[in-house]
Amino acid sequence: MSDILEAEPEVNGLTQVKPTLPSNWYFDPAQYHRELRNIWYRNWIYLCRSETLDAPLAFRTFEIGDQNVLLVRDENGALNAFHNTCRHRGAVLKTEPSGRLQARAITCPYHAWTYKLTGELARMPSKLCAPDFSKADHGLYKIALAEWNGFVFINLDENAGPFDAAPDRDDSAPVDNWPLADLRVGHSVRKLLACNWKVFWENYNECLHCAHAHPELSDIVPIYSRGLLSQRDDPNWRAQGDTTDPKLKGGLKIGAETWSMDGRALPYTFPKLTEAERAAGQTYFTKLPSMYMVAHIDYVRIVHMRPLGPEQTELTAEWLFPAETLNDPAFDLPKAVEFADLVMRQDVALCELNQKGLHSLRHRTGTLMPEEYLVHKLHNWVRSQLDES
Structure with missing residues (x-):
């Protein structure tokens, strides 16, 4: 293994070359059933x-x-x-x-x-x-x-332990200030993806693809245009001082309030959010292996998946709104969902492209870049689940 990043303390990033999971783990039927038994049939x-x-x-x-x-x-x-x-x-x-x-x-x-x-x-x-x-x-x-x-x-485990509401990733943030129990589904989209379930999770866990694959998202969240998820993904983040530039610090671009085509929020926003939560623009909550949530100041989006085969995954996205929004005659539902729906469709196309290439006879494993540290965490989580068998 060779060092590829001289990272100072508190910098997010891999400091050594790390391989991906073996390519056949994404299409081999025996591996798929092993993951069903040890991951999908044992977790919440x-x-x-x-x-x-x-x-x-x-x-x-x-x-x-x-x-x-x-x-x-x-x-x-x-x-x-x-x-x-x-x-x-x-x-x-x-x-x-x-x-x-x-x-x-x-x-x-x-x-x-x-x-x-x-x-x-x-x-x-x-x-x-x-x-x-x-x-x-x-x-x-x-x-x-x-x-x-x-x-x-x-x-599905007959001996299931108690449910733990805590997120499964240490970069997830608390969502206590969102009235989740009171929200209602205002829109949902279901898609069948021609890819293994892990491919979609890998895509979610990095933003190296964002600049060229998500121009609209990279405009709303400028740090994504640099292939970074947060300020501390940059090895030189300390030199940036107390910058307020969202391209360096993270968060929404100046003037934007939420994920929408024009960056404007819906009229009703969640009243108990902190200033930091409002400024962040998006708060992620991840619960492996089946769902993640993105909470904004005016709506919450849930993305969840279920494996249907070694190379097929059912993906469902649900947009949750407060009753005040759904009961407003002027509520423009298409405007509220079109931005995130576009980003998801872009990701689906990339995941299916990724899946096809994994069948190469020469491609035994891939190579992770420093910014893909969360992909590495995901791979380690998968390995740890399988080691329990």
Whole structure:
């Protein structure tokens, strides 16, 4: 290994050449299933906002790898998560992505085994029953569920530990001053990416590509135009003194308030934010492996993903707004979402380009540059998860 950066203390950046993960980790089916078992089936995964199951008997289904999950709100208003699998012979219980049950029960479409919304087996159509058969032993397979500030997380591990709301990255900032529980989904976009799930996370974790790939974003956040995420990514940051130049210090360009095409914020902004949070322009919160959040002064955007195959990932973005914004007749939704949607579409194109190139017979691993220290952290996190097996 060779040093490539003489970094002074408190500078972000790799000081040695570091390889990426092996290229076949992004398309090999055996590696993909290893990651499903050790990462996606053992960690807390974000599924949706609580409000999208807005009344008793509402349900939603989700796929995580080859696992199908059923969320149901019971008659008492509580959310329950189950494997979407009948205990009789394993048939899928609900095939629709969402809907409302016609009765206070879940009935298998194959042999009509019927379950309470809390998962207990209620009845079967069999005329005979073996003496040693017990209904209590044949309830639905429950999945650990946690709700945090309106976000629904599940953990497929039978022995899941308690949910920890803390972010998974030390560069994430607190989001306590945003009224997350009170926000509502005003817009969502779902995309199918032709890339491995890790490729998208790598793209999120660096900005070397920003200057040429995100001209609009690099204009709003000038430090991104330098390929840097923050001031301390620059090895000469101490020489900049108490600069207020956003191209050196970070934050939004002078005169901008939020991520939008003209930099202007919506009329209603979050009242409890500190001056530092307002000046920053964007506050990131990361929860591996499934989601990150970008909080602005006027809206919050959630990006979350689920692996559908070695080279296919489902990506969903949700824009959350306060009720005052959504109830305002003058609210211009397209204006509020077009900027971040553009940035996401640019990233999707890059990720799919990246995925195609990884199949080269000659490309065994890539090489990380100093500014890609967060990509290196991500790779170490992946390796540590797999070492638990």
